[in-house]
Amino acid sequence: MLARILVVAALAAIGVSLSMFRVFEQERVILFQLGEIKEANYEPGLYFLIPFYQNVAKFDSRLQTIEFEPQRFLTGEKKDVIVDSFVRWKIKDVVRFYLATGGDPRRAQILVYQKVNDGLRNEFGKRTLQEVVAGDRGSIRGIVTGTKDLGEELGIEIVDVRLKRIDLPAEVNNSVYERMRSERSRVARQNRASGEREATTIRADADRARSVISAEAYRDSEILRGEGDAIASTIYAQAYSRNAEFYAFYRSLGAYRESFRSKHDVLLLQPDSEFFRYFKNPAPHK
Numbered sequence: 001m002l003a004r005i006l007v008v009a010a011l012a013a014i015g016v017s018l019s020m021f022r023v024f025e026q027e028r029v030i031l032f033q034l035g036e037i038k039e040a041n042y043e044p045g046l047y048f049l050i051p052f053y054q055n056v057a058k059f060d061s062r063l064q065t066i067e068f069e070p071q072r073f074l075t076g077e078k079k080d081v082i083v084d085s086f087v088r089w090k091i092k093d094v095v096r097f098y099l100a101t102g103g104d105p106r107r108a109q110i111l112v113y114q115k116v117n118d119g120l121r122n123e124f125g126k127r128t129l130q131e132v133v134a135g136d137r138g139s140i141r142g143i144v145t146g147t148k149d150l151g152e153e154l155g156i157e158i159v160d161v162r163l164k165r166i167d168l169p170a171e172v173n174n175s176v177y178e179r180m181r182s183e184r185s186r187v188a189r190q191n192r193a194s195g196e197r198e199a200t201t202i203r204a205d206a207d208r209a210r211s212v213i214s215a216e217a218y219r220d221s222e223i224l225r226g227e228g229d230a231i232a233s234t235i236y237a238q239a240y241s242r243n244a245e246f247y248a249f250y251r252s253l254g255a256y257r258e259s260f261r262s263k264h265d266v267l268l269l270q271p272d273s274e275f276f277r278y279f280k281n282p283a284p285h286k
Contacts, residue, residue, distance in 0.1 A: 018051040028061045028094035040095045057103055061091045063159065066109050071117060072169070073124040075132055081124065084165040087116050089151070089158045096155030108154055115150045116161055132166060 023029050023042045031039040033054050049056065066087045072080050089112060091097050101107040124132060151158045239247050 019048050020046060021049060021056050022046050023058075026060060026062045028059045028091055030057045030059075030094055030098055031055075032057065037095060037098070057098070059091055059094055059097065059103065059105075061094075063088055063090045064105070066112060066116075068113060068116070070165075070167075071120070073121050075124055075127055075129050077128050079129045080169050081129070081132055082167040082169060083120060083124070083163060084167075085116070085120065085161065085163045087112055087158060088160045088162070089156050091155065092151070092157040093155035096153075098155075100154045108156060111150065111154060112156075112158065116158075119161070 021029070023044050023046075025044045027044075029040070029042045030037055031042075031049060031054060038054065066089065068085050068087070070082050070084045072082050075081060089108075097103070097108065101111075236247075
């Protein structure tokens, strides 16, 4: 008896669980009745269905991202660029989405991928290489506009198309780098020549200023030397006029000091030379 009760309770629990379904905030739900769409406008909450006669399909309505493999596109100048991009999309009309894709998100992604690739190809074909590399990589609004019709057909909303990276092929990179290197070398040579020219000008100005300063200093020194010699001559003349004998004696002492500065000095003179007058008789002449 207890076993029957447990079996009946278990079957009842299974029946209740099969007749209930829950809708979450991030979901879109379609109720099918014998394979036909019965209802799709469900708010978040708990709902009932008839088991085996009705069933539900749930779809994620949150923002989803399609990561593209890097693709090669031609610019308006017929130059290749490699573009890495992605698309953000979400389900807008779950019934239309189911009818267009059979409820398979991968099929929707393939269709969006093809449409966005065509849009990227058209957009890059309108731009030059410089505009592509130096322009706004964050968003190409024309692609979003061009995929609007596809989104309505699939029951989805394509929110944004973003470019993560734009590269040049290896063969184009080499030519661009060589051109950049040549340009930088030209600028470096120009700056170096300009620096050499300025350095030569500064060096010439410095040499000229040095010559002028040296000439003026030599002129001033000669003037001072002449003035000093004139003052010395005046002093000598005044001293000589006051005491000629003392002046002669003082001059002789100076001559002796300079002549006998070293013990190795040798003078060859007559013994009665006037040079030795004060050695013989230091008394002044009367």
